[in-house]
Amino acid sequence: MKINRWEDHYTRLARNEKWLARSVYKLEQIDNRFKIFQKGDRLLDIGCFPGSWSQYGLKRVGSKGEVVGMDLTPPRHSFPSNFRFIQADVLSLDLGWLGEEIALRDVVISDLAPQTTGVRSVDATRSVSLAGRAAEIAYAVLKKKGHFICKVFEGEDLNAFRAETSTHFRQTKLFRPTATRKGSREIYLVGLDLVK
Ligand SMILES: C[S@@+](CC[C@H](N)C(=O)[O-])C[C@H]1O[C@@H](n2cnc3c(N)ncnc32)[C@H](O)[C@@H]1O
Secondary structure (H helix, E strand, C coil): CCCCCCCCHHHHHHHHCCCCCCCHHHHHHHHHHHCCCCCCCEEEEECCCCCHHHHHHHHHHCCCCEEEEEECCCCCCCCCCCEEEEECCCCCCCHHHHHHHCCCEEEEEECCCCCCCCCHHHHHHHHHHHHHHHHHHHHHHEEEEEEEEEEEECCCCHHHHHHHHHCCEEEEEEECCCCCCCCCCEEEEEEEEECC
């Protein structure tokens, strides 16, 4: 029998509960801990493919809320009409254009991940660049007191990233959901209450 080393409790649970990816449980655990979403919220999901965070966001914000997802790759799943997809490379995205295209957001979430090379320091540097870009997008489109969730790989640049984001939010926290795979270097920065 072929053994899939990526198959675990959360992979099976996601399949049974019809989520598009097991990473949904990381977002759920962050939300349970920090109470991020409210009904009616407007959400931006950066690096949304295949779409489990958008699925979860849509469930939490309800039919009066709205989710914009952004990725290099369009989702294959069909979403309800209060979801909009923008195909873009966040590294070259024009923030002025984005600000005109979408209304201000209550919450920005980023699960952006680089193509990994296996070299820890290289992967961590790429991840912090993506996280830094996600933070710039969040500062541009978040409402005052809005919240930010961002994946970042642990490495030597993490402290500087946290120090920079902490000048924009009333509080920043680092949180590692139990749904994170063993051995993974990823951690989530949570920025609460954007200060404008
Ligand atoms: C871990 S996946 C996101 C999973 C998603 N949160 C979910 O639950 O379904 C990371 C995503 O980041 C996207 N990504 C990486 N670099 C990007 C870039 N420069 N611009 C836009 N998206 C990017 C990838 O295409 C990939 O779909």
